Amino acid sequence: MNAPTAAAHLLPEIQLRDVPQALIDALQARFGAQCxxxxxxxxxxxxxxxxxxxxxxxxxxxxxxxxxxxxxxxxASQYEVPMIPYGAGSSLEGHLLAVQGGxxxxxSRMNQVLSINAEDLxxxxxxxxxxxxxxxxxxDTGLFFPIDPGADASIGGMSATRASGTNAVRYGTxxxxxxxxxxxxxxxxxxxxxxxAKKSSAGYDLTRLMVGSExxxxxxxxxxxxLYPLPEAVSAAICSFPSIEAAVRTTIQIIQIGVPIARxxxxxxxxxxxxxxxxxxxxxxxxxxxxxxxxxxxxxxxxAEMVQDIASEFGGxxxxxxxxxxxxxxxxxxxxxxxxxxxxxxxxxxxxSTDTCVPISRLADCLLExxxxxxxxxxxxxxxxxxxxxNFHFGYLIDPNSAEERTKAEAMNHTLVARALxxxxxxxxxxxxxxxxxxxxxxxxxxxxxxxxxxIKRALDPKNILNPGKIFAL
Numbered sequence: 001m002n003a004p005t006a007a008a009h010l011l012p013e014i015q016l017r018d019v020p021q022a023l024i025d026a027l028q029a030r031f032g033a034q035c036x037x038x039x040x041x042x043x044x045x046x047x048x049x050x051x052x053x054x055x056x057x058x059x060x061x062x063x064x065x066x067x068x069x070x071x072x073x074x075x076a077s078q079y080e081v082p083m084i085p086y087g088a089g090s091s092l093e094g095h096l097l098a099v100q101g102g103x104x105x106x107x108s109r110m111n112q113v114l115s116i117n118a119e120d121l122x123x124x125x126x127x128x129x130x131x132x133x134x135x136x137x138x139x140d141t142g143l144f145f146p147i148d149p150g151a152d153a154s155i156g157g158m159s160a161t162r163a164s165g166t167n168a169v170r171y172g173t174x175x176x177x178x179x180x181x182x183x184x185x186x187x188x189x190x191x192x193x194x195x196x197a198k199k200s201s202a203g204y205d206l207t208r209l210m211v212g213s214e215x216x217x218x219x220x221x222x223x224x225x226x227l228y229p230l231p232e233a234v235s236a237a238i239c240s241f242p243s244i245e246a247a248v249r250t251t252i253q254i255i256q257i258g259v260p261i262a263r264x265x266x267x268x269x270x271x272x273x274x275x276x277x278x279x280x281x282x283x284x285x286x287x288x289x290x291x292x293x294x295x296x297x298x299x300x301x302x303x304a305e306m307v308q309d310i311a312s313e314f315g316g317x318x319x320x321x322x323x324x325x326x327x328x329x330x331x332x333x334x335x336x337x338x339x340x341x342x343x344x345x346x347x348x349x350x351x352x353s354t355d356t357c358v359p360i361s362r363l364a365d366c367l368l369e370x371x372x373x374x375x376x377x378x379x380x381x382x383x384x385x386x387x388x389x390x391n392f393h394f395g396y397l398i399d400p401n402s403a404e405e406r407t408k409a410e411a412m413n414h415t416l417v418a419r420a421l422x423x424x425x426x427x428x429x430x431x432x433x434x435x436x437x438x439x440x441x442x443x444x445x446x447x448x449x450x451x452x453x454x455x456i457k458r459a460l461d462p463k464n465i466l467n468p469g470k471i472f473a474l
Contacts, residue, residue, distance in 0.1 A: 015100060016101035017080075017102065019101055020079050023078075023103075027072065027103070031061055035060070035062075037059050039056075041060050042056035042058070043056045044089070046096075046097065046098055046104070047089075047097070048090065048092065048095065049091065049151070049353075050093055051351060051352050051406075052436060053097075054097040054099045056098060057084060057101070058101060058102065060103070060106055061104070063106065069107070070184045072105055073105075073188040073219065073465075081102050081103060081465060082098065082101060082103070082465050083466060083467070084097075084098055084102055084104050085160065085219050085467060086104045086108070087106075087108060087127060088108065088152065090151035093428070093434030093435060093436040094434040094470075095157075095214055095432060095435075095467070095470060099468075099469040102465075105219065107126070107219075108128040110126035110127055110221065111128040111130075112126050112129065113137045114126065114222060120196055121229075122179060122225065123143075124180075124222055124223065125155055125222070126222060127159070127220045127222075127223060128154050130155070131147065131153060131155065132152045138227065142229060143228060144227065144230050146171040147173065148165040148166045148167050149164065150165055150339070151336070155225065158174050159178050159223055160214050161431070162430070163432075165386065166265055166332075166335075168388075168430075169262070169386065169388030169389045174212075174225075175211055176226075177226045179194050179195070179197075179198075179225065180193060180194035181194060181211075181224070182220070182221045182222035183219065184219045184221055185217075186218070191206075191218075193207040214471055216457060216468075217461060217466065218466065231262075231300075232297065233293075233297040233300045234294055234300070235300050235304060235321060236292045236293075236323075236328045236332070237293075237304060237319060237320060237321050238283070238318075238319075239320075240283075240284040240287070240288050241286060242315045243287060244266070244268055244371060246314040247314075248266065248364045249314050249364060250289065250311050250316060251264055251387045252360055254388070257306075257310075259303055259307060260303065261293060261303060262292045263291060263292035263388070264290075264291045264386075264388040265289065265290040265384065266289060266383070266384065266385040266387045267287070267288045267290065267335065267383070268383040269287055270380075271338050271342065271384055272286065272288055275334050275338055277344075278334075278337060278341030278344055278345075279333070279334040279337060281330075283334075284318055289387075290332075292328070292332075304321075339351065339382075339395065342381075342395055348399070348400070349380075349397045349398060351382075351395040352395070352398060352409045353431070354394055354395075354396075354416060354417070355394075356392065356419075357390050357428075358390045358420050359423070360389070366419055370412075370419065373415060374394065374396070374412055379409055379412075381396050381397060386430075389429075394412075394413075394416065396413070417443075418443070421444055427440035427443065434470055435469065438470075438473065441471065442472070453471065453472060
């Protein structure tokens with residue numbers, strides 16, 4: 001692979017399209033107070049949790065129904081103006097930035113559970129409902145939705161980016177758990193893909209095409225996902241290690257011998273220190289695995305004992321259990337707040353956050369080389385990983401006013417991704433491509449595959465109005 005320079009993977013040149021006043025007038029006439037031109041609202045919808053920046057959208061439409069989305073898209077199509085979907089705003093790779101200008105369509109008010117089919121283990125929801133709100137709504141059914149990317153993201157955003165997270169090692173990603181969709185196309189037509197049936201051989205798999213398309217092919221307005229029975233027993237444990245390598249080798253052994261562990265998260269010693277300060281904990285400031293076991297009481301006990309034996313072979317110590325829901329929640333909340341703990345550890349900084357995923361057999365090599373590189377750079381960082389499936393995240397904590405630090409961090413990001421690709425991995429395990437990974441997608445898939453993606457985009461969105469400037473350049 002002849003990798004391009006790191007500079008080729010930064011924010012592309014912003015080329016704003018004209019947003020005619022006639023479109024703004026038409027949106028205000030149709031949506032009234034649901035259409036906002038307020039600067040603060042526009043700025044909120046023009047940034048995510050990442051470090052890239054772009055001008056805000058010209059207006060924000062708060063959709064409350066599929067009809068709202070369809071009519072907004074029809075108006076955007078009429079004037080050939082970009083339409084950028086917005087859910088919870090928790091993305092990290094610039095997915096919702098208005099890099100070509102346009103209108104943000106906020107679906108957060110479309111947050112209802114439409115139908116629960118407990119017998120079939122499915123639920124149909126609107127895109128704006130968050131994963132926590134969904135699980136709260138179905139808690140009386142004895143079922144739960146397991147995909148947990150950390151942030152309280154919307155189900156629509158999680159579907160659009162093909163999210164996964166801490167439970168993916170056992171329950172899979174959004175790719176495996178989205179069964180059917182209602183989608184508004186670039187022309188404003190409403191289509192349906194998939195069914196509630198567990199499998200189908202009927203035609204092209206449009207559901208899988210839409211899942212992971214990052215709002216570039218259609219706007220999801222209804223989503224049917226799989227549910228799972230709440231496990232009879234759940235137990236969490238933490239274990240500290242003398243080194244990152246020991247923790248990673250333990251994880252590899254756990255996966256390779258087939259322990260059905262539900263979660264296994266790596267946190268390096270820097271991140272443990274940040275989490276302790278942020279969440280007022282007293283965890284040992286050493287590399288740590290945070291694990292969770294699901295099943296019957298007997299199977300959970302057996303899994304935990306096996307893992308404890310494996311960990312001890314690699315120097316694991318201070319194995320601590322959290323069996324009550326309150327204790328587990330405290331530990332996982334601390335883990336999910338690692339990003340914010342890290343950002344707060346350097347006031348005024350921004351995090352250049354990246355993720356890669358490699359085959360489990362290459363995880364130790366990729367991770368350790370990347371750690372050596374960032375340690376030598378002198379830039380503060382945090383490291384967390386859903387290491388059970390070979391996925392890990394670095395966050396480089398840079399001074400946003402320092403061109404030198406940004407350049408250095410982007411260069412390390414570039415090297416990290418190139419390393420993962422050379423080991424048979426991917427440029428993004430779960431964040432998605434957005435803007436930040438556009439060049440890396442070309443490195444990973446090659447010109448032919450990206451050209452095929454462009455052909456699909458042009459066929460389904462000939463005016464290039466759906467979240468343009470993301471995944472690849474047309």
